[in-house]
Amino acid sequence: MNIPRSVTFVRLTLAAALAGTVLSGCYVVPLGQPAPVAPSQQSYAVAPGPVSQTFSARLYPSNAEAARYGAVGGTVTNDMNGRGHFSAQIGAEQFQGEATRVAGSRTTGVANATGSRGGNLSCQYTMNSATLGSGQCVLNNGPAFTMHIGS
Numbered sequence: 001m002n003i004p005r006s007v008t009f010v011r012l013t014l015a016a017a018l019a020g021t022v023l024s025g026c027y028v029v030p031l032g033q034p035a036p037v038a039p040s041q042q043s044y045a046v047a048p049g050p051v052s053q054t055f056s057a058r059l060y061p062s063n064a065e066a067a068r069y070g071a072v073g074g075t076v077t078n079d080m081n082g083r084g085h086f087s088a089q090i091g092a093e094q095f096q097g098e099a100t101r102v103a104g105s106r107t108t109g110v111a112n113a114t115g116s117r118g119g120n121l122s123c124q125y126t127m128n129s130a131t132l133g134s135g136q137c138v139l140n141n142g143p144a145f146t147m148h149i150g151s
Contacts, residue, residue: 050079050080050081051080052077052078052079052080052084053077053078053080053131054075054076054077054078055075055076055077055078055131055149055150055151056073056074056075056149056150056151057073057074057075057076057086057088057147057148057149058071058072058073058074058147058148059071059072059073059074059088059090059137059145059146059147060072060145060146060147060148061143061144061145062136062144062145062146063142063143063144065139065141065142065143065144066139066143066144066145068143069090069091069143072088072089072090072145073088073089074086074087074088074089074095075087075088076099076111076149078099082100082101083098083099083100083101084098084099084100085097085098085099086098086099086111086112086113086123087113088113088121090115090119090121090139090143092117093115093116093117093119094115094116095113095114095115095116095119095121096113096114096116097111097112097113097114097121098111098112098113099111099123099125106127107126107127107128107133108124108125108126108127109124109125109126109127110122110123110124110125111123111124111125111135111137119139119140119141120139120140121137121138121139121140122137122138122140123135123136123137123138123147124136125147125149127149129150131150131151132149132150133148133149133150134146134147134148134149135147135149
C-alpha cells in the first residue's frame, strides 16, 4: 500500500504541532536550590505596657510606741496592674514588701513589708484619687502610724 506524500506530510505536520502543543506546558525546574526569600520590610507597632508610678509615703506616729520613731518616710511603687512595691525606713530597720489592691476594689488595698531585723509592717489604705491616699500602719511590736500617700 502506497500512501501519497502529501498525506504523509500532513500527518507529520499534525504530529509535530501536537507534540509542540503538549510540550509547551512543560518547564525546567532546577533541583537542590532553595527558593529565594525576600526580607520582610514590614514593621509592627507594639503597644507600650503600663508605666509604673512611684509615690512618697509618710507615716506619722498615732500612739505612744510610735512616737519614739517620729515621722517616717517611705515609697510606694504602683505597677498599674493592682500590685506594687512598698518600702519604709523605721528607726534602724529597712522594710520591703508589696502593696495590693483588695479584690473587686479600685481604691482600697493592703501593704505588708518585712524588716531587715525581723520586724513586720502591716498597712491598710484607701486611694482618694489616682495619686493621693491615706491609711493606717502597725508594726508587729505595737507602734501604730497614720499613713499619707502622694504629694
